Amino acid sequence: MISSLKLKNKDNHKQLPSNRKQRTLFIILISIIFLVIVILGGVLIDEGRIVTNLNDRNAPPSLDHLFGTDWLGRDMFTRTLMGLSLSIGVGLIGAIGSASIALFLGMAAATMGKMADRLISWLIDLFLSVPHLVTLILIAFTLGGGFKGIVIGLTLTHWPSLARVIRAEVMQVRSAEYVQVSQKMGKSQWWIALHHILPHIAPQLLIGFMLLFPHVILHEAAVTFLGLGLSPHEPAIGIILSESMKYLSSGMWWLAFFPGLCLLIIVRTFDQIGENIRMLIDPNRAQD
Numbered sequence: 001m002i003s004s005l006k007l008k009n010k011d012n013h014k015q016l017p018s019n020r021k022q023r024t025l026f027i028i029l030i031s032i033i034f035l036v037i038v039i040l041g042g043v044l045i046d047e048g049r050i051v052t053n054l055n056d057r058n059a060p061p062s063l064d065h066l067f068g069t070d071w072l073g074r075d076m077f078t079r080t081l082m083g084l085s086l087s088i089g090v091g092l093i094g095a096i097g098s099a100s101i102a103l104f105l106g107m108a109a110a111t112m113g114k115m116a117d118r119l120i121s122w123l124i125d126l127f128l129s130v131p132h133l134v135t136l137i138l139i140a141f142t143l144g145g146g147f148k149g150i151v152i153g154l155t156l157t158h159w160p161s162l163a164r165v166i167r168a169e170v171m172q173v174r175s176a177e178y179v180q181v182s183q184k185m186g187k188s189q190w191w192i193a194l195h196h197i198l199p200h201i202a203p204q205l206l207i208g209f210m211l212l213f214p215h216v217i218l219h220e221a222a223v224t225f226l227g228l229g230l231s232p233h234e235p236a237i238g239i240i241l242s243e244s245m246k247y248l249s250s251g252m253w254w255l256a257f258f259p260g261l262c263l264l265i266i267v268r269t270f271d272q273i274g275e276n277i278r279m280l281i282d283p284n285r286a287q288d
Contacts, residue, residue: 042085068254094154106166162208210274
């Protein structure tokens with residue numbers, strides 16, 4: 001997926017039609033507003049609605065409880081909103097960490113000589129040869145799970161594809177004429193990286209970061225569902241789904257349906273933002 005981000009910005013002479021560009025910007029703005037509302041809602045919502053209330057337990061969805069209540073009488077809408085906010089926070093940390101590793105290794109592979117390139121390329125191939133989820137489970141298990149384990153695991157497992165894209169882009173821009181001129185003028189490697197390379201790969205890095213987000217959130221939920229992620233005391237979506245499994249046979253379908261649906265909506269929203277940003281940066285994408 002991320003490997004398809006190889007954008008050739010200098011060769012893109014087409015522009016998005018004005019109305020198409022406005023619609024794309026509008027979709028991005030609405031998506032960001034929606035995510036901000038979810039985050040603020042999870043942070044500011046009254047936690048009193050998730051205290052145990054046995055008088056309202058196992059209540060189906062209603063106007064008082066939009067997503068129903070669980071076996072302890074806790075409001076599922078409140079738990080879901082808090083879980084989404086927590087998942088977005090964990091996903092943000094994991095995606096930033098992975099993108100930072102990808103940026104560092106991608107630039108190092110393309111600028112620090114053949115030996116560094118071979119070593120980093122081998123490391124990328126090694127991580128890509130094993131599914132993210134398997135490596136994430138191993139790392140989280142080794143670190144004892146919890147917030148620290150899941151964040152470190154997410155950070156260390158989602159960078160390879162983006163690092164490969166950045167490496168390819170850096171190697172391309174290194175051979176550009178203006179970079180060669182800067183080298184002949186005696187500019188240092190750091191100066192060239194800061195003024196020539198980083199501005200060129202910034203769009204790929206931004207899009208890669210946005211497309212990492214959905215994977216990070218889903219994998220966090222999956223590992224937490226298996227009991228190797230966040231603490232059971234946290235209102236995480238993975239924990240909510242894991243706890244609800246034993247009650248589905250009793251007809252309490254709302255315990256898993258609404259949290260799972262909301263998680264998919266959040267993931268799709270991030271994916272939509274990434275796709276629309278890519279469309280703005282790469283106008284040829286609009287012709288697909």
